[in-house]
Amino acid sequence: MSRNYLLSDSIISPLGFGTLENLKAIQNSDSALKHHNNSKFFKKGYYAGLIDIEWINDEFSKLAEPVKFTKLEKLLILSIKQVFDQSNSIDLNTTGLIISTTKGNIDLLGTDEFSSDRIYLWKMANIVAEFFGLKHKPIIVSNACISGALAIKTANDLIEAGRFSNAIVAGGDLVSQFVLSGFQSFQAISPKPCRPFSNDREGVSLGEAAAAVLIGPDSSKDQEKIQYIDAVIANDANHISGPSRTGEGLFQSINRLFERNNIEPSQIDYLSAHGTATNYNDEMEAIAFDRAALNSVPVNSLKGYYGHTLGTSALIESIITKHSLLKDKLYASFNFTASGVSKDLNIIQDHENRELSLALKTASGFGGCNLAMLLIKERI
Template sequence: MNPGVFVIADQIIAPLGFTTGENFSSLLSGRSGVSAQVAPSVSELPFYASLMPPDWESSLPVFPPGISTKFEKMVFASVNGVLQSSQMDPADPRLGFILSTTKGNIELLEQGKVQSPGDLQLFPLAAKLAKTLGFTNTPLVISNACISGLLAILIGKRMIASGKYDRVIVCGADVVTKFVLSGFQSFQAVSDTICRPFDKDRNGINLGEAAATVLLSGEPSSSSANFSVLGGASSNDANHISGPSRTGEELAIAIKKAMGQSMLSRDDLDFVSAHGTATPYNDEMEAKAFQLAGLNHLPTNSLKGYYGHTLGAAGLLEAIIGMRSLEHGIVLPTLGFSEAGLPVPLSVTDQLLKIPGRYFLKTTAGFGGCNAAMVFGKYA
């Protein structure tokens, strides 16, 4: 087995909780953050999404000057939580920082607060956040549609393997705005109720907002639980700007490469944490990819019914929940799933399952035909 790199700390800020522990407890209770929303600043009509509660900031420490938007506050809270729990010095020259997001501060556009193009550009935003948090190294931005979060972990893993850093903090975040919601509505891809991944009656996504952070290290920690990032890969369909592959072959390629790097067999995996957006085409593509990779017999779940689609945070958030699932030896149910509506067989979980808690596969897919897959393991 390839030891890879280690996840030695994590923190989730989301509607279901302001720590990873709070989030996992909410999931165990079957609670969903998705509900009917009335938010005229986002949509003239009611919509289903997972939004931070109005008073969410009151539960967190006071933010420093310059951290003003919801996006910035969520990133700051998530990264700062990891820095504190791990007692890492952000000024350490051997510590890197990666920010994963698809839209960053796009909320400023609809609020009429854009003073210059730089206000919306992702790198100046990452640089400001890094400076405020105390990092001295130049941050890296990963913005590749909905695989951004998982791809950012992969890039962080490579940075450590190359010797550039000893540790890397990776944060993924996005917020729900009128700009983002209207884009998905234009594709008629937004569900009018809580989404139903892989179900025969699925009719689209719910959006969600969250910030999720992991601390990657070349060495395991002696003071916290450790998880291994064993292998990862990305691919592209080269098929369509918004429509996924019709065959699933390209995601299957990424899965097989990730499995090869991990030096595990398909029988070593306990479950698959799918992207599972609940759109007709994405779920069909993933199911075909899992069959091509020989994994469609494994328990498979999607967390979109709990969190909605959190875009640049999705891969990170769902990977963290997958690791906690390994720790507890369970696979969470796929909220909203009742009866499969797929062209190939797939073992979608509809109830809590007990597992050995060894390894799992995480997949993501996004606009432009991008795909990513990564194998995680519990490290003793």
């Protein structure tokens, strides 16, 4: 069984064009969440993290004609291109492409700007893969909001099975009218920037972004690196959109992960939570973390910086977790005020330098899906 690592990576969001720009923005306590007007669904507007299309087109025009690709396709291609630019070991014949998304090109609904098949996830993935000349057919992972982390697990499993020598995991989602109307139908959109785990939280803020990371073995000896250890998924089958009130699915994924890898809760140095700032999600996570004896572990949500980027969220958060481990840096859970959950959690309230080694990343989503993943810093 090969050991696989999170290698070159990229995050493209309203906070910056590339991972380093995003990390700098987080360090500076910047947020992508801005007020936007949308009279169709929100008379007073709404808060979200949106990427300006002109900015995307300016960057993409260095690669190809922007008019030939959708907004999401351009974002995915730009993020993957950054990974290619950072790597010298990507073999087009043996590298896989796994794309995580919830809605893909759903913004094309009701338009005739592109051919009708462009709305299908497989078509979008094929266009991205063909742009780079990758020989293997791309794989789509679309399992609600655990998709980004599940795509990392999928990449690891396929590499171990001998399907690929390594794989690029890319993710992207947009704040489309379809997505806005869907969350508004649940009355889940916050009237102000989201406040995960806080007593004054009022719901989710949405965001759009793309991210990519190269997953695979690495024989280099000249630097610290982040190893993927394992991930476990569990489905609580509670409700089509509401999480288990007992945190059962998330607890099971964490508990099974720890048992399978002989990990004690006290060994976890950092916990990157899902933290959407809805009443039910944050309470469910707090209960699951309490049941898993993780109350004292430093925990944050990155949703206050990015908003909820759906199928990209767990991928972005995994990349930030990687760099937190490498930098021995804990980032504050932005917009946190005072605890609004029933169990005690060690919410990170200020950026902090601390020696870190082992991190737990969790994610949860519609349909009761839950995932827990372990990442560890391998020291030279």
